[in-house]
Amino acid sequence: MNINWYPGHMKKSLDKIRESLKMVDIVAEIVDARIPISSRNPVINDILKDFPRLIIFNKVDMADPKETKKWISHFQSQNIPVVEFNSITDKKTDKIYQKARALLHEKFERNKGKDITSDLINMMVVGIPNVGKSTIINNVSKRRGTKVGNKPGVTRVNQWIKTDSNILLLDTPGVLWPKLDTPDQGQSLAFTGAIKDENLDLENLTFNLIRLISQRHPEMLKERYGVDSNQETIEIMDAIGRKVGAISRGNEIDYYKLAVLFLDDFRKLRIGRISLERVEDIPADVK
Template identity: 35%
Template sequence: MSKTIQWYPGHMAKAKRIVAEDLKVVDVVVEVLDARLPHSSSNPVLKDLIGVRPVVVALNKSDLADSTVNDAWVHYFDTKGRPAALINAVDGKGIRQLMQKVRQAGSAALAKLQNKGLRPRPVRVMIIGIPNVGKSSLVNRIVRSASVKTGDKPGVTRGRQWIRVDANVDLLDTPGILPPSLPDQKSALLLGLCGALKDTIYATDEAAMELIRQLERRYPGRFGDRYLKGRDLSVQSLEELLAEAARTQGLLGKEGIPQIDNMSRLILADFRQGRLGPISFEEPSDK
């Protein structure tokens, strides 16, 4: 029996209220998405909160995604009026390009304020995203080259720390927010695969089978070449493929019974370490 994934802890409602309050004083929003699954890692709740504010999309972990699909996503978001940058928040790749897009979006927002007679000031930027999508890594990467924390801003927010990135940008971090529900369990499994959900709330073997299904659909032969020594896979179900992979890898229990749990964990670990090569689970044309 499949395990239905429930994933909206109670503290998320509080996080949503915090973000809604902070957005009142923000000029530009940076939404961090997982480049491997931009649809599923986007939070519709955040979209409603953002409203008409300028949004710059940070497609994080782009080094783990298919480069051709990455380019298609950048084009897709550009056509939607949401400039996007491919980044790797861990090593800093693409951060400079991202901040250039942020400054461009912010300059237009500040021009509107100045037309109303307000004094010039740095662009106020908020970085948002679901938990474990790489938001904190991005903030840390930006802050490394930033000046000191500016502290609370009178009349703006209390208890929040603003970071002066440079003379033109102030940065405010936010808590990660999960949507209260997912459109389907496949999206939940994909998020689990990519580390956005705790391993304890989904079935490891189901996640492994979803990964196999995605590989067979999008990258035929990659799973078999690594785990089955190139054997013919055409007549086997996902369950049979997983069991056969366990046999091939020598993961057997008593009486030669395949150790499905251990094989599932091996596949997930290989994927998360990038050993299966660059993989994209979603393309703009999927929805």
């Protein structure tokens, strides 16, 4: 898969994350609940070391609830705190605040009764592209008035976003980039739309996605496309192509059109809640 993450960009964003750590109490690492391996980058562990951190499992509405449960237990068994989130509908940060507060209890003990801001938690959000950082920040923010310091000639000050709870969010999220150790990880990111489609072989990608869904959730293909998964993947693909009208003039299957339609169905949750990565799929060296 031909994907370029520009080294210059990476360095810049990592420097920014490091710089921002000075201003925050805790970091929230946003992860796509459907691909908890591929939507992380281990480099964040190197940067944060012992810095307080929690993982927000976002897009849980798109993932298989059974698998999400297993993932949460998995992370908890490694002492990594996780909060489940659907940033489209969850407009409250209460559960994030509670978790963060528990993690920062020492700070709170120290500051107890000192001043009125002692209940506030300054938080930075980090995550790979498309994982939902902006949606979370926009949905939980209680913005009032216009930003100051955002005009030309005025030094850009860091903006803090007030939320419904005592969390203050740093307005510029830290962008990580995905780490592609295996071709599967690149593919998982591509399925979810985290990699620009222009860079991808969509027909091939769709073939692989149809194969995966036909093996794990044949009932979903039956339900949406009336297709029997008990046949070769290419036959399933053709049957879906005919069903969605991805046919060229010569009455052949138009695989590109099929790919565009099928990926759109998948990404808009019309096929079903599918966890692409499962706990049992974790490569031994990643565990």
